[in-house]
Amino acid sequence: MNPRTAVTFSLPARLLHWLMAIMILTMLFVGVGMVATVSERHVWLVQLHKPLGIAILALVIVRLLVRWRYGTPALPADLPPWQRHSAHLSHWMLYALMLAMPLIGWTMLSAGGYPVTLFAGVTLPDLVSPSPTLYSALRFAHTWLALSLFALILLHLAAALYHGLIRRDGVLASMTKGRRKP
Amino acid sequence: MTPKNPPPLNTIFRFTVIGLVVAILATAFAYVGGWLDPGRLTPDRMINTLEDNAGVHEGYRRNHAKGYCVVGSFESNGNAESLSRATVFATGQVSPLIGRLAIPGGNPHADDGMPPIRSFALQFELPNGEQWRTAMNAMPVFPVSTPQAFWELLQASQPDPRSGKPDPAKMGAFFAGHPETKPFLAWVKTARHSSSFVNVEYNSLDAFRFIDAGGTTHFVRWGLVPEAPFTPMTDAQKQDPDFLSHDLRERLDKGPQRWHLIVTVANPGDPTNDATLAWPADRRQIDAGIVTIDRAQDQADGPCRDINYDPLVLPDGIAGSDDPLLSARSAAYSESYNRRTREEAESATSSTQEPRS
Numbered sequence A: 001m002n003p004r005t006a007v008t009f010s011l012p013a014r015l016l017h018w019l020m021a022i023m024i025l026t027m028l029f030v031g032v033g034m035v036a037t038v039s040e041r042h043v044w045l046v047q048l049h050k051p052l053g054i055a056i057l058a059l060v061i062v063r064l065l066v067r068w069r070y071g072t073p074a075l076p077a078d079l080p081p082w083q084r085h086s087a088h089l090s091h092w093m094l095y096a097l098m099l100a101m102p103l104i105g106w107t108m109l110s111a112g113g114y115p116v117t118l119f120a121g122v123t124l125p126d127l128v129s130p131s132p133t134l135y136s137a138l139r140f141a142h143t144w145l146a147l148s149l150f151a152l153i154l155l156h157l158a159a160a161l162y163h164g165l166i167r168r169d170g171v172l173a174s175m176t177k178g179r180r181k182p
Numbered sequence B: 001m002t003p004k005n006p007p008p009l010n011t012i013f014r015f016t017v018i019g020l021v022v023a024i025l026a027t028a029f030a031y032v033g034g035w036l037d038p039g040r041l042t043p044d045r046m047i048n049t050l051e052d053n054a055g056v057h058e059g060y061r062r063n064h065a066k067g068y069c070v071v072g073s074f075e076s077n078g079n080a081e082s083l084s085r086a087t088v089f090a091t092g093q094v095s096p097l098i099g100r101l102a103i104p105g106g107n108p109h110a111d112d113g114m115p116p117i118r119s120f121a122l123q124f125e126l127p128n129g130e131q132w133r134t135a136m137n138a139m140p141v142f143p144v145s146t147p148q149a150f151w152e153l154l155q156a157s158q159p160d161p162r163s164g165k166p167d168p169a170k171m172g173a174f175f176a177g178h179p180e181t182k183p184f185l186a187w188v189k190t191a192r193h194s195s196s197f198v199n200v201e202y203n204s205l206d207a208f209r210f211i212d213a214g215g216t217t218h219f220v221r222w223g224l225v226p227e228a229p230f231t232p233m234t235d236a237q238k239q240d241p242d243f244l245s246h247d248l249r250e251r252l253d254k255g256p257q258r259w260h261l262i263v264t265v266a267n268p269g270d271p272t273n274d275a276t277l278a279w280p281a282d283r284r285q286i287d288a289g290i291v292t293i294d295r296a297q298d299q300a301d302g303p304c305r306d307i308n309y310d311p312l313v314l315p316d317g318i319a320g321s322d323d324p325l326l327s328a329r330s331a332a333y334s335e336s337y338n339r340r341t342r343e344e345a346e347s348a349t350s351s352t353q354e355p356r357s
């Protein structure tokens, strides 16, 4: 198959993809790191976690709009159907988690009766009224969906490298480079 | 260029690269999450040790488990306005309070006459969704200055299964190895049990920063000084394991109880990272206003039950200091809160409400 027939992702889509990739990986590492220490790292990691997570929420909305406006390049025609289906399914799961994780974080803090303070003086409104039952369900979901997100990202990364190193079919390039020169 | 099938060796190499990238990332994640680092002092371990000492009492706080909710307000007189721009200190500002009076220890059925220490936690409600939470103890200094030492102290004070009391040899060894506990031990020797929650002074112990309207930082500690005069625990009270709550209700039936919120300002060079060291008595003190408590309620259904009095829930104008206990408290209280809210949720959804041991 000729990689040149595959259109690449739009520039805004590529920028958002890589920016958010860094942010989300950072969030995952910050998240598991901050709940695993009583040292002074705990405080500043929490202070980073909340605003960065809300920034991801804002960016994923922009990203979905960009995707809707510019579309996505087609996958190679010779890709086995199971890989094609897995690709589509995993991409929608990634979007769902990018959207769900920050919303759960925010709602969870509201349910726990905490003020959702992003910076000194900047406090988000409560999304729900305090409820220990809801807090505890969301706190559980925040952990397990975060771990699922990390697993999915590893799979996504492995698949991207498989396209880039093994199949070399232009799928990885569609996210790393602009339109190839003929 | 049409890609040709790469030679098999090359393909193996490429698959290995992919595998390595994934493995390295996963390992780094596991390391940061503490799964490969059994020596790290995590909030989990801290709370496990509290549970080792007192047992698991589902739905209760893992420390200061026995307590009562109180409700009231704080009226600022404006005296602290020059030190902190927090709206809670604006002249005449009245902030609703949800508080909790408690005794230390993880046993929710402990005898009030046992520990000489009482505690007072407060949540001030500020405009715009901001809050100020503080958890104070009735003592002049904390026994230790680091989370690690606190953890070791907890381990040393684990009750001996035979006597039900901490092993004096272990305690002695701990204190001998931790000279920073001396000011605390000196106080404990002279400490008298109060007859009431409402006639003792409570202390933030940890230092904090006040940030004024100009952005200047002032290191402070705060405390509550009661209007009711101190009287010691009576012999009759010693017979009643719940005398503190009985006394509290009696006093509140007669009228609201009041404390002055006193802010102590550090001089340059005063220790801000060491809760075992009191600041000299001549430091500037500001009476910032009056804390009034009007009524009390059982913690089982009171408004303080589902509050985590995390000392780092602070409004603009108040911030943490370099005291390492603050971060540890924030992390550990959250873990304690996670466990007790989960237990509450489980007991709320389980149809058979049998008490578990």
Ligand code: HEM
Pocket (backbone or CB within 6 Å): A024, A027, A028, A029, A030, A031, A032, A035, A049, A050, A051, A052, A053, A054, A056, A098, A101, A102, A103, A104, A105, A106, A109, A116, A142, A143, A146, A147, A149, B334, B335, B338
């Ligand atoms: C992409 C978004 C997010 C990701 C990937 C993420 C990930 C994580 C992870 C991995 C943890 C550790 C869970 C554990 O090991 O138990 C965590 C904890 C936490 N997250 Fe997030 N998070 C996100 C967004 C947010 C947002 C927006 C907020 C709040 C505004 C938030 C608040 C919290 C809090 C408060 C904790 C710790 C709670 C505790 O002390 O028990 N998160 N997060």
Ligand code: HEM
Pocket (backbone or CB within 6 Å): B046, B050, B060, B061, B062, B063, B064, B067, B100, B101, B102, B119, B120, B121, B135, B136, B137, B142, B146, B147, B150, B203, B204, B205, B206, B275, B307, B308, B309, B325, B328, B329, B332, B333, B336, B337, B340
């Ligand atoms: C690293 C040191 C410390 C650890 C690990 C620790 C641990 C805990 C835990 C787990 C709780 C129960 C939290 C909850 O479930 O809501 C608690 C409550 C409390 N702690 Fe600490 N603590 C530490 C230091 C201090 C210090 C320095 C003070 C001094 C003021 C203090 C005062 C209190 C008070 C007043 C409460 C009761 C709060 C309430 O009524 O809800 N603690 N502590």
